[in-house]
Amino acid sequence: MKLVHQINLAFGIALVLVLSVTGIVIHYVLLDHLIGAQKDDLKAMSVEMTASLQHVEATEYNTIAKDYSIAMPLASSTANVSAILTDKTGSILTVSPSPAYSIEEAQPVAMTKIAKIDSSSMQSIRDGFDKSYITVDKLTPQGKLTLYTPLSKIQTIEKALLKRLLIIFSTAGVVMLILSLFITKKFIEPLIRLRDELNKVKERRFADVSFVKAGGEIGSVAKSVYDMAGELNRFNHVQKQFFQNASHELKTPLMSIAGYAEGIRDGVFEGESVHKGLDVIMSESARLKKLVTEMTLLAKLDSEEDVFTSEEVCLQDLLTETVERMNPLLVKKGIQLHTVYDDVQPVTLHADPDKLLQALLNVVSNAVRYAKHHIYVHVDIQNEHVVIRVSDDGPGIPEDLLPYLFHRFVKGKDGESGLGLAISRAIVERCGGLIHAGNGRDGGAVISLNFPAMLHA
Structure with a gap:
């Protein structure tokens, strides 16, 4: 797989993971916030109702049948909030919202309505065991006031908000992915060009290597490659020149030695000329030996570590x-x-x-x-x-x-x-x-x- 595809795949996976984790965190945070806000509203309502119940208790002190529903004015449309008022023994005095009734005449009817609501479920709600409802309790002169509202209402609001947020996140994620494709291409392009220049180095075409313009670490590597190619080109040129010069320097004494040796062998030189020729041969041989010794030493200094003892x-x-x-x-x-x-x-x-x-x-x-x-x-x-x-x-x-x-x-x-x-x-x-x-x-x-x-x- 190409590097550009690897980077894009890694970025895509990282983006999906980040958005997923963010969505989960937002889900719980948003739900917790909405539940907290709802509880605050219920607490405020319970304070108002408790004050009303205290007024009813005071004004109807001598009345046997007291209408507590007046102090709990909740209609069926009031934000899906319901209330249960119980006495100190735990018996239900009234439920709101409910049909108007009197204690004397409608008590059996009210209790029948409560029974239809499922008294066991209501008991679970009142005690806070039913997690599908949000409940708030408040002590009153009569006993305990319990306000509750379905959790499903909060969940519906939360899901609607979360859905909009996820749409925004998804749109932003797509934009970021497209932007990453562009940026990755921008970053990878110098590497592709750098690879082409390194292929030139591999093919020993040092003079053809061009400088790749890039920023950051890639630019530093590109400059190093360009400088390396220039140094290799210079070294290659020096090596060729070295062999040419070495050949020339060695050829001159060898020609002198060979010329005088052949002349002496063929009898071209006689008498004093023979001694002169031998002197030239000895001189050129010494020069040739010195030259070879210097070339050998120079080669060892360049390549061998143990030739130098510090x-x-x-x-x-x-x-x-x-x-x-x-x-x-x-x-x-x-x-x-x-x-x-x-x-x-x-x-x-x-x-x-x-x-x-x-x-x-x-x-x-x-x-x-x-x-x-x-x-x-x-x-x-x-x-x-x-x-x-x-x-x-x-x-x-x-x-x-x-x-x-x-x-x-x-x-x-x-x-x-x-x-x-x-x-x-x-x-x-x-x-x-x-x-x-x-x-x-x-x-x-x-x-x-x-x-x-x-x-x-």
Whole structure:
């Protein structure tokens, strides 16, 4: 079953349940209210009748036969209300409404009428046992006055009111159901479009994925899908470019090795040329080995977790070792490296010491390649983060190259494999840090490495 049908079915069932429960509650509440109102009316009538009976008792004090029906003026049409007056022994004195009669002459007739009404039923009504009547009792000078009215009259009124309310509820329910169909369609439509876009991702058509406009959580998911498709498209493009560049970078030394090897084998090179050819083969082999090693390391950093072992590393010791490793190259090129600490306390990083050392060597060697006379390694603490800035006095990084500097096989004019800074980026990010490249105010490249640090007193 489709999601839209599931939502509409669930809403329909919930709506029926709510309306049913509401109808039942209203039925009992309305019935209870009408019964209460009717009892209040009966109590008011009983108070008036009791006052009249007291007047009859006072004015006809010496009269043997007292006409109590005068004090109980209920006609047959008076809201279906009837009254029973009994003496203190429980004997019925009069019933209203009833034919006019006197105690002397009509007493037997009245009692006959009462008998026809069914004295046992009247007794049940008077005692409150008959639940089909609403009764109210009031003590009078004569005994007890009981007013009663049929419950069926209240039920008829209640059913009529409830019927009208149910019609209103049903109409409102139909309107709400139609509205829910419209709203559900409005909500489901972005999901259907989102499903189509995900099918494009499944078919690896990342560039064809469109952004689905929607609100709320669906909009957030749609944006995530769109961003994911863009990232996958970029990754796919980078992978293709990686293989193309790797093929080109590997092909060049292989062609040199193969050319010189075939020339030596076929006797094309003789004497000193043979030694020169062998030197080229050795040089290109070393270059090829370095390139393969860097590509393998980069692949492992991207995919393998166990290739990176994190431990506590002293930053000052790591920088000292970096300078010592780079010192022969610095002397050879006549470049001075200056390490500047802004009163930094001993700092500990969580990192793989060998991998982080390699990242620093790649960054510093890149600076050595383009520096004229000086390289500065500046260490500072900012907001519990250690910032290492490696700057040089060289020509700087071209603006069009800056966004892609840390991508694979992207290299400047005098670059080698184009993998050194990509490896540095992968290592720094695995250490929980960030790497950024830019140009200084006075020229020269500036590469910044930012790490969360543990400071020691």
